Amino acid sequence: MKLKLLSAVIGTALTMGVAGASAATLDDVKARGTLKCGVSQGLIGFSNPDEQNNWTGLDVDFCRAVAAAIFGDGKKVEFVPLDATQRFEALKSGEVDVLSRNTTWTMSRDTTGGMTFAGVTYYDGQGFMVKKSLGVDSALKLNGASVCTQTGTTTELNLADYFRANNMTYQVVAFQKNEEVLAAYNEGRCDVYTTDQSGLYAERLKLPDVENHVVLPEIISKEPLGPVVRQNDTQWFNLVRWTYYALLTAEELGVTQANSAEQLASSTNPEVARLLGKEGDFGKGLGVENDWVMKILAATGNYGEIFDRNVGEATKLGIKRGVNSLWKSGGLQYAPPIR
Amino acid sequence: MTQTRNNIAFVRTADAPLLPAPRNMTGVVGWMRENLFPTPLNALASVLIGGFLIWQIWGVIDWALVRGVFFGEDREACITPPREGVQPGACWAFIGAKFHQFIYGFYPFEERWRVDVLAVVFAGLLAALAVPRVPYKLYTGITFVFGLPILAEILLYGGTFGLAAVDTNKWGGLLLTMVVAVSGIVLSLPLGVLLALGRRSEMPIVRYFCIAFIEIWRGVPLITVLFMASIMLPLFLPQGMNTDKMLRIIIGVALFSSAYMAETVRGGLQAIPKGQYEAAKALGLGYWRMTLLIILPQALKIVIPGIVNTFISLFKDTTLVLVVGLFDFLGIIQAGAADQKWVSAETARSGYFVAALVYWAFCFSVSRYSIHMERRLATGHRR
């Protein structure tokens, strides 16, 4: 009865046809003086706080890059840790300006979710991790296993599809928070831990006995992870998207954190001049200063540097560039030209 | 009368000598006979339950103190056996390392004095309110209800008087628990009083509205209210208007507990004799003057224990905010125990042990105080 009444009221209000004004996120952010960035509650290599609440990671560095583009200072970011359940509502309600939280780009999230993905900062796929002692070497041998995962994610859906497609039974044990999923796996509530493969490598490091766990070779899904913004704010969408492209272009042109000043002064390459704001008004077009890429590079370095620093082979995670290499090196990372 | 007495053969004129009580009904032995072993079945129960309790209590002491690990830098200390064949017990090193985080959350280190100052003021005001002998209760109460929130806003949130602003997503631990619980109760008290008055109103629309409001909030679990506050409330507001997440949670908690508060206050209102209303009306007082000057002072005095009990359950319920992603005392202990530097079975166990101890000590002492007040207030009303 109550629901009926409410839907009637909702219907009436609908016919009244009150249009909503779209808020300009960039103005809000500039007025506030900080960028509010939604990140995960702790995923090594992507967004992870230390004891003093200093955040590091690939997703975190992307937020810093956006902040640097706006304010010229990569430190003007406020990181809001979000779990999988809250992340979209936090973005839609304006609690955060950009969601950079290893979030998978899907069609329905773009079309019905009221948000837009600005790019793919990391090409990932869903994988499985098991204890070595189980002697499992393929995901196809997981029939009858208990699988730990996070609720409300694409992971949960892919898992159901995969086991169904391969005619295997399983028991799903799903939790709201990532740390609970890992704790449940660690304590033996389930045999298998599943999430994006990058996440598996990261979470594996949190286990007390890293060497006893192995990530299975199968990748069962496409998980393009990237930053998300609210729908219907093109200016803000462009800023976030082109921050990402600028990071890629800088790597492609060989402009790094260390050599950017020198490149700006001495480079004869017109592409570098456009990127670094010596030629054209590309920054103005985005609503920021023309030297925006200089500021980004000073704060975080280019995409390659961010990758290597946070998840690359030199780090504890030791992830190869693989599909995340630039298109020139046979990867998928490709930026449209700045001109 | 004297005639009948003459018929009795013997009348004792002196008191019989007092006999001592039977030996086995006095002293330790007597007490034990009476209280521990009155029947064989009882004796068996005493021995079994007593034995079980002693075994359990010893188990806790052994785990917490004898085998407890007091020093260490990381989880290694809590998983290495201290001696040959001895399992390490409670991981106190973890509690020590994370202690400040448990209290302040991620509140910036150099600003923590602000929290301390507020805590001292809060404790002082509370003591002045709680101890019956301290005078000026009314003024203290007004300062507590109106002054303290302003001071808390200035000190904790900052941004004025040269204090750096500290965003609420950095608040956590016991600080957050106290902020949510205290502001929840301070907000819900006036709302609850209004609802209770409305429920007893003679105006049907007001009455039914209040009944509906109270029963709806009392009929749903707090967790759905918190989900509503964190997910749905932003939808209710005009676009671009944004509220802080912690503030939304506090609003949800306050609305929820105001329904319970209303029922508590209603109990007090019902206990006021009708004569009080009639006398007030006979004196020519209008509704609000009658309510504010005659009825509420008496009714609220009666329900002080009820209000305290509502506060206790609200305090326990604040743990639910961890489900919607705030790091309260329990939430931050849990997060700390999942830290890869410390993660182990004993770490989690020690964390929960400390949490249980703190919540227990708080709720138990407050409920004792409530019982004490109940007794104190009850004497005044005995006729």
Place this chain on the structure above:
Amino acid sequence: MTTVPGSQSRTSFWRHPTVRSVGVQLFMVIAVVWFVVFVTDNTINNMKARNLAPGFSFLNDTAGFDILQALIPYSRGSTYATAFVVGLLNTLLVAVLGIITATILGFLVGVMRLSRNWVIRSSATLYVEFVRNVPLLLQMFIWYKTVLKALPAPRDSLRYDDMFFLSNRGLMSPKPLFEPAALWTLAALTVGIIATFFITRWARKRQERTGEIFPAFLTSLGLIIALPIVVFSASGLPVRFEYPVLQGFNFVGGLAIIPEFMALYLALSIYTAAFISEIVRAGVLAVSHGQTEAAHALGLRHGPTLRLIIIPQAMRVIIPPLASQYLNLTKNSSLAVAIGYPDFVYTGGTILNQTGQAVTIVLIWMGVYLSLSLLTSSFMNWFNSRMKLVER
């Protein structure tokens, strides 16, 4: 305005009670309507801005995820509506079992607190004072994350005779599978219950008329328990047991009680029992001692005094707060979401994440819990009024 002086009321128009009352209520109605319109309007706008369609149509879409424990057939191909029903049934399961256990435990502890034996009395007090003052969520974590997680892995389960296995995957027990002939037993049970009903009524009437006591209790026991057992044996024990067997990663077959359920059930029962025991104690103490003395004076022994005099009177005090404890337990079962037991709120949360339909789902949550509350309280009111009849 030209009426006879003196007949006119001296109060001005605005101070007239009726006018004021109508005015206040009108104002209230306007305020509430304004608020509702304001909120709905904002919600509609916000949802439009986020490309969300209000309504319930999404409930017929395919859910796509699996649920750990389902009492009705459910798979990834089922609809969101089915997922909701699965969650609701899980909530009801834990609530009903929790209520039964909490009542038994609560009455036991309540009576223990009144015991003359110091050890029994104080251990009951210790239990109540500890359990009441520690948040339920924390107790749930303690059960789930320290007690149940400390159990061995499936391969090293604690076992009893290859029938019962206890591991960190839960408690596995044989699952009874009834054959069609078992319907006879069900019929016998039904007959027994109906017969008991009439026999007790007849016995009471006869006792009121003649004063003769008919052993109604023993007869009912025979009818309800012995009769079905006899029929069951006579029809050739029509039941098989499916035993749990360790196969690969997990146990296959049998009846599995998952640790999430156990933790929730234990925490809820133990927590609520502490409150129920206080209610029971207060109820028994509320019956004046004079009642016991009067009963003894009438020559009743201890047992009948308790059964016929004390308990019926105590129950009248106990039932109303007991009802609200049952409601609390049902509402508290929503904490399941924190330990991953797929209850109503948990499945709703998953659906919310997959669909983004925040408003509808929160409304469904609240509506269902509200109906559960109203149902329980109206049942308890009915029961209470029946108990009141006992008074005379």
